[in-house]
Amino acid sequence: MSQLAANVFYSFTLQSLLATAFFIWFRPTRYFHATHAMIAPLGAYAAIYLWGAETGWVALVSALAGATLTAAAMGVAVEALYARLGGGRDRPLVILVVSLAIYAIAQNVLAIAFGERIVRWPALADAQAVSTMGVELSVTQVVAAGVAIAAVVAIWCWWELSAAGRTARALSDNPELADIVGVDTRAISRAFAAISAGCAGLAGVLIVLDVGVTPSEGFNLLIPAITAVLLSGARSISGVVTGAALVATLQGTTAFLLGSKWEDFVVYALLAAILVARPLGLQSNATREA
Amino acid sequence: MAYWAHLFISVAMFFMLALGLRFFSAKTGAISLMHAAFMAIGAYANALGLSQGYVAPFGWVLGAGTAAIAAFFFSGAVFRARGDFFAVLTITLQLAMTTFLMNADVITNGPRGLSNIPPWPFVYGPSANAAIVALVASLIVATFVWLERSLWSTTLGAINDDEILMESLGYDTGSLKKYAFTLSAAVCGVVGAIYAQYVSYIDPTAFQLAESILILTIVVLAQKGGLLSLLGASVLVIAFPEFLRFLPSEAARAANLREIVYAGMLAILLVVRHHRVSVSRDE
DSSP states (O other), X not given: OHHHHHHHHHXXXXXXXXXXXXXXXXXXXXXXXXXXXXXXXXXXXXXXXXXXXXXXXXXXXHHHHHHHHHHHHHHHHHHHHHHTTOOSTTHHHHHHHHHHHHHHHHHHHHHHHHOSSOBOOOTTTTXXXXXXXXXXXXXXXXXXXXXXXXXXXXXXXXXXXXXXXHHHHHHHHOHHHHHHTTOOHHHHHHHHHHHHHHHHHHHHHHHHHHTOBOGGGHHHHHHHHHHHHHHHTSSOHHHHHHHHHHHHHHHHHHHHHHOGGGHHHXXXXXXXXXXXXXXXXXOTTOOOOO | OHHHHXXXXXXXXXXXXXXXXHHHHHHHSOOOSOHHHHHHHHHHHHHHHHHTTOOHHHHHHHHHHHHHHHHHHHHHHHTTSOHHHHHHHHHHHHXXXXXXXXXXXXXXXXXXXXXXXXXXXXXXXXXXXXXXXXXXXXXXXXXXXXXXXXXXXXXXHHHHHOHHHHHHTTOOXXXXXXXXXXXXXXXXXXXXXXXXXXXXXXXXXXXSHHHHHHHHHHHHXXXXXXXXXXXXXXXXXXXXXXXXXXXXXXXXXXXXXHHHHHHHXXXXXXXXXXXXXXXXXXX
């Protein structure tokens, strides 16, 4: 049972990072997109391409930094494309479909470049496993969980405590007013996109270290993140982390009772139930015209 | 000859799928990304029905009926969401269906799929197969042409223009949209049933989100043109990338290249069109 709890906690840390990444882009813009489904695997493959032949701590730290920057650059580029789409009632729908098309392109480019099979990069495979209180985790898992927690805490500090974070939240709460009082909304949006995509790329590297990725893995990573965000009410990072904890617990319990192959199915079912029960998501003050 | 017949059948099947999706989208203003899931329901229903000894035309009805029942069941829930939330909900249901097909071994045989599905009786050779598909496509086209002129279609169009007004006039707008969704899914069910017997083997990878995006690409590419535009878009999306197979040393990557081409077309078309609409609105 303690091993199950440890596995759920490990899964929760990675999902928190991805859910937080999705949240800080979704919260101010309030549109869905599949960008993170493309960027998380992209970060993983960028790490493999640049440092896949090497192992050890130096290669790992370089890969984490390199993949984060690559993903952030991709996020800025995609955000610039979305910005060009202009306004209108159907803008969110157009962005969603364009993001799906970009996801399909990236998925197939990665498949051509790296193949369809699952790819792992056991950069710390030589390190010994950590064993305590009947729980055994690999060093890779401990490092991945630690990096994910550190990243989420750093984003929380930026979002809640810094002046830049306050400006970002002001933009989230009322973009029109923020624009009127002189906030550079375009620059803030770019920053949101860069940080959000960078986190998704970072999560991609952490995932490829342990369980591995395939080019078509993106939606399996994104859907639990969206579920955690909507489950939390999409109001705060602490809420999103709580949502991620619930999703990870649900997945872990399902894997224990029904087998791991049904893990994704229950998350899809949960997300569908949320969208049906609260068609505008669980946002407290959702007033967007749909 | 067999290759051209196969190409014709592929184009015709996606043309029918796109016809169903376009009717639904044009009349309700919503985008469904779970039409491949309805195709899967039709395909598996027909394959399982045939294994119980049903004959082909009944299997097509079974495929259409099962997909329609599933759509009607889902529609009670999905129409609570709107806009991109509706699209995300259909994506989620599409992914759930693929996962279900992969894991429900007892019913679907999981990722191994169902094989040895009997072909259409008394139909031999690629030309005869193509003729059968052309006949079904003609019937479906005729149905939609007739429907376009119906009072129901006109009412749906009016609901799309101003739903609140139509509700105030006493129309049950929700039910009318559910019927459109159900009809659209039934067409996918028929196509799925035909597909299962044509290829004689089905597995979950044939009915994934990528196929739903492909159907949507055809609809977007055809824009608001008539049936010929939709047929042209089907040829462009399905047949044109097929020629990538003939590029030297690219055979193994043809499927990937094909998806890149059609996804690129979808993205470019949407970006250019929406940008143009936004600019003209601003002016």
